[in-house]
Amino acid sequence: MKTCLVVDDSRVIRKVARRVLEDIGFEIAEAADGVEALAWCRAAMPDAVLLDWNMPVMNGIEFLRHLRGEPGGDAPIVVLCTVENKIDRIREALDAGADEYIMKPFDGDIIAAKFAEAGLL
Amino acid sequence: MDLLAALARQRAGLRIESDKAYLVESRLNPLARREGFESIEAMVAALRAKREERLIWAVVEALTLNETAFFRDREVFAHLRDELLPALSRLPRERPIRIWSAACATGQEVYSLAMTAAESREIAPGARFEFFGSDISERCLEKAQSGLYTQFEVQRGLPIRLLVKHFENQDEMWAISPRIRQAVRWRRINLLSDLSSLGKFDAILLRNVLPGMDPAVQGRVIESLAARLEDDGVLLLGAREALQGVSAVRPTGVPGLFARDPSFSAAA
Numbered sequence: 418m419k420t421c422l423v424v425d426d427s428r429v430i431r432k433v434a435r436r437v438l439e440d441i442g443f444e445i446a447e448a449a450d451g452v453e454a455l456a457w458c459r460a461a462m463p464d465a466v467l468l469d470w471n472m473p474v475m476n477g478i479e480f481l482r483h484l485r486g487e488p489g490g491d492a493p494i495v496v497l498c499t500v501e502n503k504i505d506r507i508r509e510a511l512d513a514g515a516d517e518y519i520m521k522p523f524d525g526d527i528i529a530a531k532f533a534e535a536g537l538l
Numbered sequence: 539m540d541l542l543a544a545l546a547r548q549r550a551g552l553r554i555e556s557d558k559a560y561l562v563e564s565r566l567n568p569l570a571r572r573e574g575f576e577s578i579e580a581m582v583a584a585l586r587a588k589r590e591e592r593l594i595w596a597v598v599e600a601l602t603l604n605e606t607a608f609f610r611d612r613e614v615f616a617h618l619r620d621e622l623l624p625a626l627s628r629l630p631r632e633r634p635i636r637i638w639s640a641a642c643a644t645g646q647e648v649y650s651l652a653m654t655a656a657e658s659r660e661i662a663p664g665a666r667f668e669f670f671g672s673d674i675s676e677r678c679l680e681k682a683q684s685g686l687y688t689q690f691e692v693q694r695g696l697p698i699r700l701l702v703k704h705f706e707n708q709d710e711m712w713a714i715s716p717r718i719r720q721a722v723r724w725r726r727i728n729l730l731s732d733l734s735s736l737g738k739f740d741a742i743l744l745r746n747v748l749p750g751m752d753p754a755v756q757g758r759v760i761e762s763l764a765a766r767l768e769d770d771g772v773l774l775l776g777a778r779e780a781l782q783g784v785s786a787v788r789p790t791g792v793p794g795l796f797a798r799d800p801s802f803s804a805a806a
Contacts (some may be wrong), residue, residue: 503688504707511702518698520689527693534697535610 419537420444420461424454425498434467434498437525441538449487455483462489465537466508467519467528470499470510478513481506485514494535498523541582542566542597549598550674551730551755562601569600599675603750604643608696610745611777617758617792618651622772624660626740627667629770634666636739640729640748640763642671645682645722646691649714651743652721653704670739672727683724685714729759738768745776745794761786767798 421443423434428449435445446463448454450472457463466484470477477497484490497510498519508516517535519527532538542562546552554562566578573596575581578645584592611616623636626635639648648671655667673679692712705712727733729747742763749755763773764786773787777794787796 424650502707503703504705507702507803511698515698518701523693527690530694531698534695 418442419464420445420446421465421467422446422454422457422463422493423467424451424472424480425467426450426472427469430469430498434528437528438467440525440530441532451477451483451525454480455487458484458487458490458493463493463531465535466493466495467498468495468515470497470501470506476495478510481510481513481515488505494537496531496535497524497530539584544706544783545585545594546598546601546718549594550602550728551751551759552598552601553752554601555752560681563690565600566597568627569596574632581739595738599677602673602675602678603747604610604673604675604678606643606646607694607747608646608692610647610695612695614745614774614777614794615650615654618804619654620660621792622741622774622795623651623655623658623667624662626772627660627662627665629740629768630741634668635738635741636668636670637741637743638670638672638736638739638766639743640672640727641744642673642682643675644691646687646695646747647671647673647743648682648722649685650691650695652718653700655721656704656718657700665753667721669722670725672725674726674728676726679724679726685719688712707708729762730755733762733766736766739766740768741772741774742767743774745774746779748775757784760784762803764798769798769800771798772796775799 421438423431423445425431426449431447438445446457448457452475477509481495494516495514496517497515498521499532500521502520510518517531519531539556539559542552546554563578570578570581573581629635638652642648648669652669655661671682686708687759688711692705704715704718744763760781767773775794779794786799786802788799790797
């Protein structure tokens with residue numbers, strides 16, 4: 418079973434994303450900010466990361482840059498999932514190493530479509 | 539319900555099943571509101587009393603299915619990018635390669651085609667494409683032509699790299715680039731009408747349309763589209779759509795892809 422790390426400071430969003438991703442066959446781990454997420458990745462690199470942008474302690478883009486510098490950190494498929502919806506911000510995320518990008522609000526269909534797009538399904 | 543089904547069948551060849559009343563309701567409710575009626579029943583009563591052409595068409599338009607998405611069926615677009623568009627680009631033509639998305643709804647399919655052509659690396663050098671989008675619904679065409687899509691729409695099927703490459707933010711919407719928008723020409727077309735003035739096409743797409751049509755008109759629509767194909771032209775239906783009793787086109791082995799039959803010449 419593929420693993421997906423869901424990184425979001427909102428417990429509600431994590432819960433919704435978990436339900437959707439479990440339905441499409443992922444095993445889920447959760448983190449509430451970039452530092453927690455990085456600790457998870459160092460312990461066990463996931464197949465996929467669903468990543469919020471704006472979070473306390475360490476935001477999603479900082480996490481992503483750190484991740485891509487880690488040993489094995491280029492392997493996970495990273496899908497941003499954020500309210501940021503300006504094209505310059507999306508470009509910034511892609512430049513930092515994101516594979517796909519979801520603009521909130523999302524639903525199950527969008528997550529499934531984007532994960533398929535990213536080659537995860 | 540019977541009146542509505544009959545109108546949809548006569549005017550647009552649509553199949554409205556009598557057990558799908560909820561679908562009819564969900565499609566007609568917004569129209570009834572826009573037209574200032576208290577209910578669908580009131581609108582139907584007015585239809586019966588006056589038979590006003592404009593209202594009849596508004597109702598038929600509202601009953602058409604316009605479910606669509608960018609890059610709907612990813613395998614089909616991968617095939618278009620890697621095989622079909624490159625093959626079409628090598629056809630011996632003095633003019634641009636003409637591709638028609640018949641029943642294009644709000645335009646996502648034909649814009650996806652234009653983006654696919656821009657992305658394909660196998661297109662013959664110097665080949666040019668002309669894309670055509672048509673639909674029976676004026677409202678759909680207006681939206682298609684505007685090239686403006688909601689955040690929800692651009693997240694159904696469109697890879698993020700293509701969003702970044704071919705779209706810009708415009709207030710709360712996403713606007714497709716002038717380059718892609720200008721690659722497409724639009725026209726309101728009822729597929730039941732005489733199509734002979736449209737010229738010839740190298741490929742016609744009619745995906746996910748036939749299943750919503752009255753079986754009695756399906757063969758006629760296929761024949762009149764086949765008559766608009768060049769001798770070496772192709773017709774692309776939905777991957778799971780089969781044709782029975784139609785001699786104008788024959789299967790190619792690729793799901794949904796049909797070639798014009800060389801012996802077909804009816805009304806061409």
